[in-house]
Amino acid sequence: MLASQIGVSRVTVSQWENGEVTHIRPENLFALANILKVNPEWLVTGNGERSRRATAGSGETTEALRQALPYIHLHQNKVFVVHLPDTAVFSDAFHNIVNDLTLLSTLGIQLVLVHGARQTLDRTLKKAGFEYNFDQGRRITTQAMLPHIQQAVGAVKLEIEARFSMGSATSLMQHPRQRIMSGNLIAAQPVGILDGVDYGHAGRVRRIDIQAIRQHLQTRTMVLLSPVGYSATGEVFNLASTELAQEAAIQLKADKLIYLSEPFSSALGLQPPAFLPLSEARAKIQDHELLGCLVQAVANGVHRGHLLDYQLDGCLLCEILTRDGSGLMVSSDPYEDIRPATHEDIAGIMDILRPLEQSGVLIPRSRERLEQDIHHFSVIDRDGLILGCAALYPYVESASAELACLATHPAYRRQGYGEILLNYSLKQAKKLRLKQVFILTTQSMHWFLERGFHYGSPDDLPKDRQGLYNWQRHSRIMTLPLGK
CATH class of the missing domain: 3.40.1160.10 (Acetylglutamate kinase-like)
Structure with a gap:
């Protein structure tokens, strides 16, 4: 409906929402302002009292539309x-x-x-x-x-x-x-x-x-x-x-x-x-x-x-x-904002993991790998933005699971989302009647120690996982027994 009123395709509106375009034509900006009954300046800056020097093709315009359009549909x-x-x-x-x-x-x-x-x-x-x-x-x-x-x-x-x-x-x-x-x-x-x-x-x-x-x-x-x-x-x-x-x-x-x-x-x-x-x-x-x-x-x-x-x-x-x-x-x-991940979440998960992969904190994962493993992932979703993710890989034969890819969006760190994802993952492991969760990390040992994990060795890994251990990376293995 909004697309036809502006005179563009639904794909174009979707691209505005998802930030897939960097320029919005001025005539489209004014048409949208006319429909919303606002001054175009508000769409340019997101606030009529802010700078009046932004232009229709600026990043400020695009960001304001990215933020507002999904909420217009949502509400x-x-x-x-x-x-x-x-x-x-x-x-x-x-x-x-x-x-x-x-x-x-x-x-x-x-x-x-x-x-x-x-x-x-x-x-x-x-x-x-x-x-x-x-x-x-x-x-x-x-x-x-x-x-x-x-x-x-x-x-x-x-x-x-x-x-x-x-x-x-x-x-x-x-x-x-x-x-x-x-x-x-x-x-x-x-x-x-x-x-x-x-x-x-x-x-x-x-x-x-x-x-x-x-x-x-x-x-x-x-x-x-x-x-x-x-x-x-x-x-x-x-x-x-x-x-x-x-x-x-x-x-x-x-x-x-x-x-x-x-x-x-x-x-x-x-x-x-x-x-x-x-x-x-x-x-x-x-x-x-x-x-x-x-x-x-x-x-x-x-x-x-x-x-x-x-x-x-x-x-x-x-x-x-x-x-x-x-x-x-x-x-x-x-916890009500946490849900199982779907294929539509892959782009958001990649946005979170990419900086950590580039800095060496996480092992790089291709999009194909994420598509294969998406059923192992959970995400925190706030109005369409993925704030954090975690993956739980069960090893049923050894009654254990690996917790991987526990990460939060750079703009929302130090707000407790990592703790929420960890506790949620532990609850999921308990539902599966597993006895232990383990993680491999090169950077976050103290964070996990503070939350009850203990140092382990490759011998503590399930046999299937031992064969995949990267000795060159030399990740620290940490384990957490699960209570009843």
């Missing part, structure tokens, strides 16, 4: 839930956030927006002379506060709807207005009394009208959820917007839950872009309120959770349309 018709705090809605950054959300919707991503109103409500209640308290992150809400809560929530909601109704402009074309709808989609119930504290009209999500939301999403309409809910008797409840976003993502089985936030790197001790597997994220939930929401969502089926600094221009596009992103990503167990 089509996927559901993303995005939480907008009212601080973002009333900030100078919101104009570009609206433009970027509109672009994502144009690309076929189904968006559910959940807005907060905490700071707006703080000001509204103070102006009206109310004193208020929070307990366990919830505002204790009295009956008298409800009109002011509805006023504050309504002000934020109207601001969002007005901004999307304005449309957005680029130097190339004018966006149509983005359709956005809201309604009584949330059934709520009172929090009640916890530890002797009566939360009054503070509520929890009881039910979300998922069917109605999906019907609107299928028509490219964004859905806007406000942090108020209604009971069957017409009572109004004040909801925590962050919890509402979490619950909406879980019930919609969303592909992503995204929280726009104030800068968070110092609180979490991380420098974005960063990735946290679910187990590590759980250990940090006390450091940031939103991290707990992401953990809960990912643990309940949401594919990935993201925390972004909304003050960073283009944070949404960078996080969604580039491989490394711009913020913090929480994903399920990294």
Whole structure:
């Protein structure tokens, strides 16, 4: 579909995605920008605020397209839930956030927006002379506060709807207005009394009208959820917007839950872009309120959770349309990104192994050899990029296996992927009821020693493998007994 719209073949688009061309014709670049409803400059640099001197045939253009095009295909018709705090809605950054959300919707991503109103409500209640308290992150809400809560929530909601109704402009074309709808989609119930504290009209999500939301999403309409809910008797409840976003993502089985936030790197001790597997994220939930929401969502089926600094221009596009992103990503167990290799992975495996072969760390393997052995390989795959690989060659007669070609992509070393591949390979060996794994190495002895391997000798190798041992290379043999 994209190829026909641009006026090129599907092979050409595939070549752009795979980096098999070094020059993209200017007319094709402008046609793509027209389809995506962005300024061509964004495709040139990947960021409208960067250098304006790049040209259509530059490596920057090619790299931006390589990064973006696969994600455009990947995310089509996927559901993303995005939480907008009212601080973002009333900030100078919101104009570009609206433009970027509109672009994502144009690309076929189904968006559910959940807005907060905490700071707006703080000001509204103070102006009206109310004193208020929070307990366990919830505002204790009295009956008298409800009109002011509805006023504050309504002000934020109207601001969002007005901004999307304005449309957005680029130097190339004018966006149509983005359709956005809201309604009584949330059934709520009172929090009640916890530890002797009566939360009054503070509520929890009881039910979300998922069917109605999906019907609107299928028509490219964004859905806007406000942090108020209604009971069957017409009572109004004040909801925590962050919890509402979490619950909406879980019930919609969303592909992503995204929280726009104030800068968070110092609180979490991380420098974005960063990735946290679910187990590590759980250990940090006390450091940031939103991290707990992401953990809960990912643990309940949401594919990935993201925390972004909304003050960073283009944070949404960078996080969604580039491989490394711009913020913090929480994903399920990294073992879920490991899979058996296929013939389509050979080029990625060769890219990882080639520098190590050229430096003498690994013995060179031809493409034909890799094609023959591909069923022995496992890979870590992040959105089509092979981050690491390992091969396990079983010797069933001796109840052992050789671990070979354990390597990671140069850009992703020292991030724990080697450890993940090693542990995965050991689990596979145990499934085969093998008693020992061995490796041959000339460089990484200490790395393996730290992980329980011991030095061995050629006599420790299976007989079939002893005959293939290269005495000139003189690799060190290391073994690891496998427990039950």
